[in-house]
Amino acid sequence: MTTETNTALAAALAHLRQNRDRHLRELDEFLRIESVSADPTKTGEVRHAAQWIMLELATIGFEQVALHETRGHPIVTAAWLHAGPDRPTVLVYCHYDVQPPDPLAEWVRPPFDPRHEDGRIYARGVGDDKGQIFIHLKAAEAWMASAGRLPVNLRIFFEGDEEVGSEAADEFIGEHPELLAADLCVVSDTGMQDDEGTPAITYGLRGIAYFEVRVSGPFQDLHSGGYGGAIANPARVLVEMLAGLQDEHGRITIPGFYDKVRPLTDADRAASAAVPFDEEEFREQTGVPQLWSGEEGYTYAERISARPTLDINGIWGGYSGEGAKTIIPAWAAAKFSARLVPDQDFHEIERLVVDHLRRIAPPEVKVDVRIIHGGAPALTPLDHPAVAVAARALEAAFGKAPVFLRSGGSIPVVAALRAHVGLSSVLVGFASPNGNFHAPNEWMPIANLSGGMEAVVHLWGELGEMTADQLGRR
Ligand SMILES: [Zn+2]
Incomplete structure (x- = not known):
């Protein structure tokens, strides 16, 4: 990294530390909006969340901030494209809708009145996925406020229908590839490997x-x-x-x-083997008397x-x-x-x-x-240059090298971005794997929020040192 970038990076990180308390108050404000996409009585609240994000984006200095009507909830896009034509353009995808809070009686604290306790924030959507949107907003703010610019060209694509199937987003991708054109997509809707600060990069989906x-x-x-x-x-x-x-x-x-x-590949198998997998614990979680022997020649993690x-x-x-x-x-x-x-x-x-x-x-x-x-399945090869860059950024922020995962599930938008925009996606997520996604008492470690912001600040700094060609511009 050049000295110039290093100085700018240090200033952006300092901005995050100096504004931490304000940031956490703003996150609470965002989490109070009941953006439950599945509940027709909350349509206005979902839109309110989209508008809240738009105001943030405009305040940070993003341009072309737009709300797009869909047959579902609105889609928010924005761009800041002044890093130079030879610098990479990155698309950030997250969703601002949340799961319904039901059953309400099982929440120890109210789902839409965030509580900070024992280094955690409890609220619906704090991990999945509003907290992760917030990480991206504040990482961009840190660069813009301290350097007046971002190291990369950045596009924003936030949807409000993820928890109900992303059909509107799927259509939008087919209709507006020009608003999503980039060299790489960064998706933040997954989790860390554990609660000990081990980051994770998901590079494949089924x-x-x-x-x-x-x-x-x-x-x-x-x-x-x-x-x-x-x-x-x-x-x-x-x-x-x-x-x-x-x-x-x-x-x-x-x-x-x-x-x-x-x-x-050997690299796939080595990456999988490097992730701890406790067969007995896995069995116990399911309640089955024994795991299925299953397909021969593959580990449980691979299967x-x-x-x-x-x-x-x-x-x-x-x-x-x-x-x-x-x-x-x-x-x-x-x-x-x-x-x-x-x-x-x-x-x-x-x-x-x-x-x-x-x-x-x-x-x-x-x-x-x-x-x-x-x-469709999706896979960004482990030797894709963005994977190494993301790994460096995560290690810089969390002090630990990430594990590399292939997820057994699917994210429809990732496949659609590949099909219509030709984009490779790297999934860099900051939620806790135990953070009660889709369940009562959802929580997120505050350390993951601040670590996540720092990781994204590092990520843009690292990517800004590359040319778009080095990142594999098509
Ligand atoms: Zn999600």
């Missing part, structure tokens, strides 16, 4: 393909005493078909399913994050009431889904699954398959 299948036989339920033995039972056919989709190790038997799966899987989500049909009813049910149905990994294409997997089920359907029944929804 995709999904979701199905409903219905097996139909006779016009109506039949008496098993009169027809059993001559009529194929749709419930039996369904469970046989479903059971046959995987072998005894969970390996998926649908032809072509694994064709596009990118093998794990739950970096390998494709298939799960039956629900199964129904026939008689399930009190006592006995001797029938051959007219039909039986199930929902099932596959988690996908790079480079599986969910449209192709949908075709493979539908074709396979039609092929294995016995002639005695009718099989209908419906595609419910799909999403």
Whole structure:
């Protein structure tokens, strides 16, 4: 880093320390806004949160601060693009909506009246994800207030529908790629590795393909005493078909399913092995008597994050009431889904699954398959230059090197930004992994908030030392 950058960086960090108390008061104000996206009676509050952010952005010195109406809640965008055309442009994505606070009775402190206790802030949304928006606002403020500029070109993309599926944001990405154009996306909606200050970078997410299948036989339920033995039972056919989709190790038997799966690299496997994983603790959390042996040749950590899987989500049909009813049910149905990994294409997997089920359907029944929804996997390779830069920034702020994670879940927006804007995303999150996301008594360590602000200040400083080409401008 140049001496000039170092001096500027020190001034930005000093700004954070000098303004810490004011910042925490402002965060409380933001957290008091009840931006519950799922609750139609809170629509005004969600909009209020968007407007609160816009005022902050404008005060900090962002330009093109805009509220975009969608079929859901508003999207907020803004930009500051004066770092120079050869400097990287970074898009920051977070969401300002929160989960409903229910069940309210289980909150020890009120969800929308933030309490600071034992080095933590308790409030709905403090970890997921308003506290993380706030981290980005204050990191930008620190640079702008101390240096009058940012080291990188920065774009903001904050949505208010994440907790209800991000459909509006998905559409927005397709319609306004010009407002999101960047060399890299930084997403802050994940957590640290632990509560001992170990940061985490998430570099991969799984995709999904979701199905409903219905097996139909006779016009109506039949008496098993009169027809059993001559009529194929749709419930039996369904469970046989479903059971046959995987072998005894969970390996998926649908032809072509694994064709596009990118093998794990040595670096992937080393990164996964470096993250502590206590099998017994993992088992205990679930209450199962034993973990499933599962796919051979992979660790549990790899199976739950970096390998494709298939799960039956629900199964129904026939008689399930009190006592006995001797029938051959007219039909039986199930929902099932596959988690996908790079480079599986969910449209192709949908075709493979539908074709396979039609092929294995016995002639005695009718099989209908419906595609419910799909999403693409995402992976930013570990050797992407942004990953190393983010790791340095996190280590500078927290005094500990981060772990590198692939998440077994999906963030739809990350896949959409890849598909429509060509953006690679690095997920740098500051919530506590134990911070009661989506549950009563959500909390965030104050140290993660101040550490997060410092990490983002470092991150912009580090990225500003690079050219856009070095970051892999396309
Ligand atoms: Zn979130």
